Amino acid sequence: MRQRSGLRVWYWALILALFLVPVGGVTLGWFFLSEGWENADQWASIVSAVVALIGGSVALLRWLRGRAATAAAADPDDQEVSAEVMAERLARLAARVRQVWESEELRQRLLDPRPLPVSWRTLGPPVSDHWRVIHGGDEPIDLDGSLDELYDIVRTRLRAPRLVILGEPGAGKSSLIMRFALAWLARRDDDSPVPVILRLSTREPADGKRLTTWIYARLRADYGFHESVSLDRLLPILDGLDEMPEPLRTRTLREINATFGATSPVILTSRSHEYAATIDHPDADVLTAAAVVELNPLDAEAIREYLTITTKPARLPRWERVFGELTRAPDSETARGLSTPLALSLARMTYAEGAEDPDLLLTFRTRHAVEAHLLAHLVPTVYAGRDDLPGPSWGHRDVHSWLSHLARRFPKHGISRESLTDEVPSPAENLIFSSLAGLAAAVAFAVAASPVVGLVLGTTIALVVLVYVFAGDHSLSPVFLSPMTLLTAGGPAAVLFAAVHWYLSAMQGSTAGQAAGLALVTSLWLFVVLSRGVITFIAAVIDFALTLLVTTGPSSPWSLGLAAVLTLVLVTLLENSWVRFLIARVFFTLRGVLPWRVLAFLEDAHRRGVLRKVGGMYYFRHDLLREQLATSADVT
Template identity: 30%
Template sequence: MAVFATFIVCGALVLVLGDLEALDKWLGITGLSTAALGGWVLKGIQEWRAGSDLPDARQLEVAAADLATAVHRTWSREAVNRGLTSPLPIAVRMRAADPRIAAHPAQWHEPVGAPMTADVAGATLAGTVADVVGLYRRVATGRLVIVGEPGGGKSGAAVLLLLSLSASRSGDSLIPVWLPLASWDPAASTVEAWMVGQLITSYGTPPSAAAELVAQGRVLPVLDGLDEIPQIHRAAAVTGLGGLGTAPLVLTCRTEEYIAAVAAGVLAAAAVVEVVPVGVDVMVAYLTQSGSADTARWDRLIAALRAGPPSPCSQTLSSPLMLSLARVVYQAPTSDPSELLDCSTAEQVEDRLLDGLVPAVYGRDADDTPPDRASRWLSFFADRLALIGPGVIAWWRLPQCLADRHLRSIAGLGYGLAAGLWATVAFAWLGPFALFGPACIVVGPIVGLLAARLRTELPGVPRPALWRVPNRRDLVGGLRSGARTGIVVGPACGLGLGVLGLTYQLESFRLEDDTALAVVRYLLWIIWYSILIGLSVAVVRGLTLALAGQPRDSVTPLSSHQADRRAGRQTAIILGLAMLLILELALLATDPSMDSVLFGLVVGLPIALGIVVWVQLRGSAHAWFAVAAMLLVRQGLLPKRPLLFLEDAYRRGVLRKVGAVYEFRHSRLAERLRTTGQDIAEVRPPSPRP
């Protein structure tokens, strides 16, 4: 509506400064670009990026099926990457946690409310991680909390549970969805709103469908890492989870942090289990059987583990994370794992394993990335997790790592260039175009840069768009919806223009010999522009809606980046070509000659280019990412292709994927890679997101 109001005001100024002929020419040049591609089309672009209108029952079922498929495919691959489905995974056991942090068994045991002793409850919750789904099904409320020490296997148990529930899902059963709690700020949003945002960003669910699935309670949230929420917010997070009532959920957290978080009250109707540290026999079996048949280099370490008493090595390797790291760090035949026996504390053993991961997986040959470079680039992300996450590596938030002045400069130059290109159109009819038209292209970015530097609010960086090639049904449905919008917007704009020009046309009516004929011509003029505006809105909005279909496969960082790049390119192409076509039609309708065609090209190209620049800045996360990456690469902080480097780090086991974002293999690894004492978080609030 703001764009439409601006359109009317500009038309009034043209009438005041000129006449009806000037208004007609102005409409032919810019009116359609402002009205037809204005408020309603911008709404269409937002829906393109967002998904679709409110879903009907069929659309909701399709979205639910797509979400379930994306979750299962994503985490099936991730389970393989984490070694959870290897032939000989680490045999981790679970048992009932301290009853002081768990709800009374009568709240969650079947039948709910029946008397239950602690011994029976303990037996109910005992088992192995491999059979975690059996343990979960014994919790009638479906509310399970998994606690344990850092690297103890909590997340691994949750992943296996998610996969088992996903594989056995049928009909209207709940959709298990992995949601990393590190990205939730309980002070900023409710858990329901945060869940909706995660479904959109990480799994490509259309916003309306995501909101409806959460509202209907059809999502089983697997909430990983309560301990990764800042300490001051953990109690609020537990209170916020209480807002879900007794809805099923799975939650993981470190033991000490969970004890502190529920000090004021436990999570209602939730059973709590803890992962048990790995025993020596399990350590020995994993170290000797999960690699090559040559196990001689492990003999000294194994002998020390068996000899007892508990040592720094046995304490450290009782963690599944550290045990798996030991296998990776000492996978080379020439390595010597017995050097761990020289460490005097468990912390030293941990540090040795964490510090040895990058050298173990990089620099394998002369063409491979040297470990020192890989470590420096990984440290860049570890230092800035608060900016690019929080807690995860979201590629579209890389611009947040730039200095404030750089963010403002990018926005100022870009929007200024778009404004300068559009300003050249004014001189196409106000003249002299040859003198002032090109000057606008130079002056526009300068003015935009100055305005951006004076602006106190930082420019917003968009979220990634999700995109897939539209099929015939998408095109038909999009154009049908666009037609309905065009039928409303076209006549409304035409009527508004007619009323606007009526005052000036009355005088010409009196001067005409045939007043009736003049009135008819004027009405035809209104009808013509109503049709033209309506058609433009119908086509452009219809095409944008046709491209609003979300991907039906798992969303990954690379796929979300590629989809956003395609979405930005398609938006610019559609709007630019539509503008040129509509402009040519409008000019040919008033003056069917080659001069009109050439004039339309001269004037339309700046408009189209301005639209391209504006769309890339306003609606493309890829554009911002590309500029930020270029600046950071020039500073030597990142490799030439940051996203490919992150994907390579994932394949080497340094990073993990959670939907469209990466995260470090463990928070302790990120801590060791940091070059500063804490995350680099500039003293500025996060940029607003459109």
């Protein structure tokens, strides 16, 4: 891969040279012919000064880029800061984590009117590590408890906060760690680590990043936290080992053991079957020194109690047959289908708060049929029965279609403005960008020179961009098309223009047009050298065209220079993230897969309880819901 990258660099260096050599040759030839060979010494001095300035600028810029790359590549965990500064950073991170999960807890109504009685039981070896490794003795320890007891159990019964939480789909693992993190933050002091909930599903199978690098990346993406903190001052709560591809689970478990020592805090959640399969793999091991608990299903009494207190008193008689079934057969398929917090919360929304008849729950013969029914009716229920919520209204069929598209396109990762922008196919985005870049050049130079010049130059730039992104296998990274590009490359170019123009204007024998023309093509050449990415080749084409125009055409160098600057600015703006997102919105709307106000739709889906929000990222409320939406037809 590195060899291919090196060959590609030389390939584009050759292409760039083919632009720069004619520019320099035509420019020098024009001036020598117009001014006479007797002034060759003066022009040689000018050229030597320009080349020296460009060479020095390139060397300086390369050194600065190397320093920036070294700083960016440094592991935040390796950067030393004072204890006071670290404490302040951790306090800011703790406040941010608390804000995110308190808001999400409120949205999911986990405490309304009171929490579900989620409980768990202790699992020992072979699912967990040896008791001697966990707590120093051979006797098992009792970690059984219920919802708000987890914090006290972890702090008082374990030598280190190392725990694996197992459970069936929808059993309440995510809700439990949310409550645990908030309880920890409520009692945290300056010496305690900050709990951060991180979704393991966001780790790419082909991602070669270290686990620590991924953790810091998630802090930026999920919590908007860009400061460096020491890894040993965090309590990573890694949610959803089961949501990772099977080969990656084994590798990730090995990395967790290698990254976090036996006394380092770490909590891991997974579905029971997937975790058992992972630790049974020959290349895997249990989570070192970690105890293991498994969530219990809710019993019939807890189900009846929760549905009673969440139903309006006037509607309570509607549950008579269902409650009777729970009493007569507490192990029935209906009871089993309602035995998870996820299913029970869906039943609350559909039947306790909705208009549907709960007797329908008695018609299903298996617990999976009950769960599938509740998942399928979530979307029509919340969009038909909660129109009192502020915000736009949407058609039910459209909503189901849009959510199904998101479920298929974002199976594991968060949904955000950036990720939606990246969903536009690269060929389509590159074609649109190259067309708009060519159009910008065509309009600018049609006014500055002539329509024919504008057409030829615009077409050439569009083709150059297409060759760059397709034949060169490049992407249109905003890093190479940003206002910073104009500052780092355009600033020195503007200084060189002013210097060359002043020097030539002061020389006898040179006209104002010649001074402006040579200053323009020379400064633009420096811009080509200092810039990076596709903007380099666009500027090279413009520089070549300007050399021909100022030497052969009647156009004013000032108007041509203005057209060049305007083209480069417009091209830079075209690759702005907001412009790219605008293109994505048009693309999705024309295809009918997402609404025009897609961000408003995501926020509304979050308010209605279909999506959950972590920082600026949206996720489906549960992976079971996402799977149902990705595969099912519309439900009316």
